[in-house]
Amino acid sequence: MTQQDASSEVKGLIYNIQRYSTEDGPGLRTTVFFKGCPLRCLWCSNPESISHKPQMMFFPQTCVQCYACLEACPKGANKKMEDGSVVVDRTICQNCGACIDVCPANARQMSGKWMTADEVFEVIKKDSVYYTNSDGGVTFSGGECTAQADFLIELIDKCYNMGFHTCVDTCGFASWEVLEKVLSKVDMVLFDIKHMDPEKHKEITGVDNQLILENAGKIKNMGIEMHIRFPMIPGYNDDEKNLKALGRFMKLWGLDKIDILPYHRMGSNKYEALGQRYFLGDLPSLERENVKKAVNILESYDLEVDVV
Numbered sequence: 001m002t003q004q005d006a007s008s009e010v011k012g013l014i015y016n017i018q019r020y021s022t023e024d025g026p027g028l029r030t031t032v033f034f035k036g037c038p039l040r041c042l043w044c045s046n047p048e049s050i051s052h053k054p055q056m057m058f059f060p061q062t063c064v065q066c067y068a069c070l071e072a073c074p075k076g077a078n079k080k081m082e083d084g085s086v087v088v089d090r091t092i093c094q095n096c097g098a099c100i101d102v103c104p105a106n107a108r109q110m111s112g113k114w115m116t117a118d119e120v121f122e123v124i125k126k127d128s129v130y131y132t133n134s135d136g137g138v139t140f141s142g143g144e145c146t147a148q149a150d151f152l153i154e155l156i157d158k159c160y161n162m163g164f165h166t167c168v169d170t171c172g173f174a175s176w177e178v179l180e181k182v183l184s185k186v187d188m189v190l191f192d193i194k195h196m197d198p199e200k201h202k203e204i205t206g207v208d209n210q211l212i213l214e215n216a217g218k219i220k221n222m223g224i225e226m227h228i229r230f231p232m233i234p235g236y237n238d239d240e241k242n243l244k245a246l247g248r249f250m251k252l253w254g255l256d257k258i259d260i261l262p263y264h265r266m267g268s269n270k271y272e273a274l275g276q277r278y279f280l281g282d283l284p285s286l287e288r289e290n291v292k293k294a295v296n297i298l299e300s301y302d303l304e305v306d307v308v
């Protein structure tokens with residue numbers, strides 16, 4: 001999903017560009033986060049990445065109750081409650097952003113900005129010297145970056161022409177036609193596998209895993225360096241049966257590197273900021289012992305396991 005303006009320039013919806021990132025591939029990297037994702041993972045720590053549209057986020061803890069946003073909103077979506085607090089009526093809010101400009105406390109932010117590939121590349125280029133010196137490069141993440149394939153390909157081409165190492169971080173839920181095109185000039189893929197059982201995968205992400213697993217094998221056959229990423233969620237996918245099935249699948253396809261991403265609750269306040277419910281609110285953090293057990297199980301399939 002991309003946008004075209006009157007000059008026919010393709011624009012992409014980006015919600016963050018993180019410089020000096022060390023967790024999204026080798027070396028020092030710039031990670032470009034695309035907004036919009038076809039999955040609905042229950043634990044998602046970036047809920048603002050899911051919608052394919054810009055969204056106004058309201059952080060009530062930061063509000064100083066000046067009430068400037070009540071006046072500024074053309075829809076009357078901001079309400080003063082009896083206790084003086086401010087709430088946003090999400091059934092009325094149009095995510096226009098008019099309230100952001102008047103807020104003196106930075107309690108409101110827009111997630112998602114339509115940008116041209118040149119605008120994004122201007123940011124990427126700034127750190128080219130770090131990419132060279134650290135064997136780093138550029139990672140395209142999300143959301144799901146392949147959901148804005150034309151825009152992504154334009155950015156990959158620009159990086160390719162400059163000789164920057166590129167990495168695509170994907171949930172794998174995309175047509176093969178799109179993935180093959182996107183990955184033709186990419187150096188590395190970070191590929192999420194969330195559950196090996198199709199029904200359970202659907203329960204926790206909203207989609208079946210068949211296409212994802214097929215795509216994992218096809219990408220491996222392209223010969224691109226590939227790391228599997230496994231978000232480990234207590235009580236949802238950390239059982240021995242699932243870990244063994246994952247180990248067997250990786251061994252079968254000759255996939256040998258896996259990063260475990262242990263569950264954390266760092267994104268929970270963003271759900272409130274978007275006026276959404278966080279379904280895993282009561283879920284306790286992962287026990288270190290259980291992460292160790294998972295590492296041992298996966299290592300028994302001769303996999304190189306990292307905990308990120």
Ligand code: SF4
Nearest residue numbers: 073093094096097099
């Ligand atoms: S984003 Fe626009 S519609 Fe929504 S509360 Fe702010 S001013 Fe009102």
Ligand code: SF4
Nearest residue numbers: 063064066067069103
């Ligand atoms: S403008 Fe900002 S600080 Fe003022 S009431 Fe609205 S959210 Fe709170």
